[in-house]
Structure formats: structure tokens, C-alpha cells
Amino acid sequence: MDLKMQGNVAVVTGGVQGIGREVANELAQAGVRLVLADINIAAGEEAAAELGKVTPTIFVQTDLAKPASVQEMVDKAVAQFGRIDYFVNSAAILDDKTFMESSAQDWTRMLEVCLMGPMHCLHSILPVMRAQKFGRIVCFSSDSARVGQARLSYYAAAKAGVTALIKSIAQEVGPDGITANIVSPGATNTPMRMKREAALREKMGEEKYQRRVRTVEKMYPLRRIGEPSDIAPLVAFLLSENAKWITGQVISVNGGFTML
Numbered sequence: 642m643d644l645k646m647q648g649n650v651a652v653v654t655g656g657v658q659g660i661g662r663e664v665a666n667e668l669a670q671a672g673v674r675l676v677l678a679d680i681n682i683a684a685g686e687e688a689a690a691e692l693g694k695v696t697p698t699i700f701v702q703t704d705l706a707k708p709a710s711v712q713e714m715v716d717k718a719v720a721q722f723g724r725i726d727y728f729v730n731s732a733a734i735l736d737d738k739t740f741m742e743s744s745a746q747d748w749t750r751m752l753e754v755c756l757m758g759p760m761h762c763l764h765s766i767l768p769v770m771r772a773q774k775f776g777r778i779v780c781f782s783s784d785s786a787r788v789g790q791a792r793l794s795y796y797a798a799a800k801a802g803v804t805a806l807i808k809s810i811a812q813e814v815g816p817d818g819i820t821a822n823i824v825s826p827g828a829t830n831t832p833m834r835m836k837r838e839a840a841l842r843e844k845m846g847e848e849k850y851q852r853r854v855r856t857v858e859k860m861y862p863l864r865r866i867g868e869p870s871d872i873a874p875l876v877a878f879l880l881s882e883n884a885k886w887i888t889g890q891v892i893s894v895n896g897g898f899t900m901l
């Protein structure tokens with residue numbers, strides 16, 4: 642399918658690894674020019690070098706928790722490419738503590754990156770999109786925000802906040818030709834998930850961990866954990882002209898883990 646995205650410009654936070662990187666790959670194949678925004682310089686430079694072979698790409702080291710860093714990234718994006726058509730927020734952090742183990746500092750850091758981060762980006766990017774009378778926004782939430790998940794209370798709370806933010810701004814910016822949607826992945830094999838799984842394996846021991854893996858897989862009607870390549874095509878579709886009448890929606894890509 643021709644997504645008719647050739648030459649458009651995307652800012653992809655977290656676009657240097659995991660799901661964000663796969664989104665960047667997919668957009669590069671469609672001829673989209675890329676701004677990768679991430680805190681990780683080494684991964685960012687590597688990703689920009691690789692993607693730069695396919696499409697014009699810049700990497701801007703950005704800390705989403707810092708509004709000045711976000712504004713600087715947006716200014717560089719506009720200076721380089723003159724516009725921002727697509728904004729994809731994939732950057733996030735994860736933690737693994739019960740609610741009672743979590744401190745106020747844990748909550749603050751999570752909310753700063755996972756909720757305030759996209760908020761800072763939208764404050765800086767929406768004026769550009771409004772001036773163009775065009776924009777497409779996709780932010781990642783998580784099924785944990787829809788159904789809750791033990792040991793992820795503050796991550797789930799931050800992600801539920803992102804959903805509320807996106808639904809609300811979708812109502813405010815629709816008249817300017819801007820759509821805003823949420824993609825909600827189920828468990829997906831990325832560095833974020835693998836780090837948590839490695840810690841669980843260490844804690845539980847191999848045998849108990851393998852039993853857990855089988856139990857988790859059974860919770861998925863499609864009997865497997867997701868891959869970034871399961872998620873990225875939906876993001877590309879939501880950014881494309883074909884999705885021009887879809888806004889304010891939460892769409893799960895999760896092998897049937899939740900059916901809401």
C-alpha cells in the first residue's frame with residue numbers, strides 16, 4: 642500500500658531502539674525524513690547513520706523530562722527540515738516495584754519522562770503543526786494502563802495520563818487538521834522488556850522463570866509475545882492519509898491479551 646508519506650517529516654522520540662526504531666525503519670521505507678530524539682547518544686548516532694542511508698535523518702540528543710531540551714530538539718528539527726508532519730512518542734522508562742515499594746521520587750521520575758515528556762513535546766510541536774494546518778500524532782500507552790498491572794502501578798498511571806492527554810488534545814486540535822491517537826502494545830520484545838525479563842529470570846531461577854514464560858504466553862490468544870514489527874505498521878497507518886478521519890482513539894496491538 643502506498644501510504645503517501647514521501648518527503649514528510651517525522652519526529653520520533655525513542656526512535657533509536659525497540660518499537661520506536663522499528664517505527665523509524667518503517668517511515669524511512671516510506672520516504673519520510675526523520676528526526677530521532679533520544680537521551681541515548683551512542684544508540685542515536687548509530688541509528689541515524691543506518692537510517693541516513695535510506696532517508697535524510699538527524700539525531701538530536703534530547704531529555705524528554707527537560708522542556709528546554711525538548712524545545713531545542715524541535716527548533717533543530719524545524720531548522721533542518723522546515724516542518725514537522727508527524728510526531729511519534731515512543732520514549733519511556735519502566736520500573737518493577739510494588740506500589741508499597743515505590744517512593745514519591747520513583748513516581749516523580751516516571752511522570753516526568755512518560756507523561757510530562759510527551760506534554761513538553763506537544764507544547765513545542767503543536768504550534769508548528771497548527772501553522773501548517775496539518776499534523777499527525779501517535780503516542781504509546783500500554784495495556785497496563787487499561788487493565789492495571791501489579792508491579793507497574795506508576796508506569797500504568799503515567800500511561801493512563803497519556804491516553805487522557807491525547808484524547809483531550811485531539812478535541813482541541815482537530816479543527817486545525819491535526820489527528821492524535823494512542824497505540825497500546827501488549828508485551829513486546831524490546832530492550833525495555835528484555836531488561837525486565839532478565840531481572841525476573843535472575844530473581845526466580847531458570848525453572849520457575851520458564852514456567853512463568855509459558856503461563857504468560859497462554860494469556861495471549863495468539864500464543865506469543867509481540868515483536869516491534871507487529872506494532873510499527875499500525876503507527877505508519879495512523880500517520881498516513883488513509884487514517885485522516887481517525888482521531889482520539891486507543892488501539893491495542895497485543896495478540897488479543899486484552900479485548901476492550
Ligand SMILES: NC(=O)c1ccc[n+]([C@@H]2O[C@H](COP(=O)([O-])OP(=O)(O)OC[C@H]3O[C@@H](n4cnc5c(N)ncnc54)[C@H](O)[C@@H]3O)[C@@H](O)[C@H]2O)c1
Nearest residue numbers: 655659660679680704705731732733781783828829831833
Ligand atoms: N515493550 C513492551 O512490552 C511495551 C508494552 C507496552 C507499551 N510499551 C511502550 O512502547 C514504547 C516503546 O517501548 P520500547 O519497549 O521500545 O522501549 P525501549 O526501552 O526499548 O526504548 C525506549 C527509548 O526511550 C529512550 N528514553 C528513555 N528515557 C528518555 C528520556 N528521558 N528522554 C529521551 N529518551 C528517553 C531510551 O533511551 C530508549 O531508546 C514505550 O512508550 C513503552 O512504554 C512497550
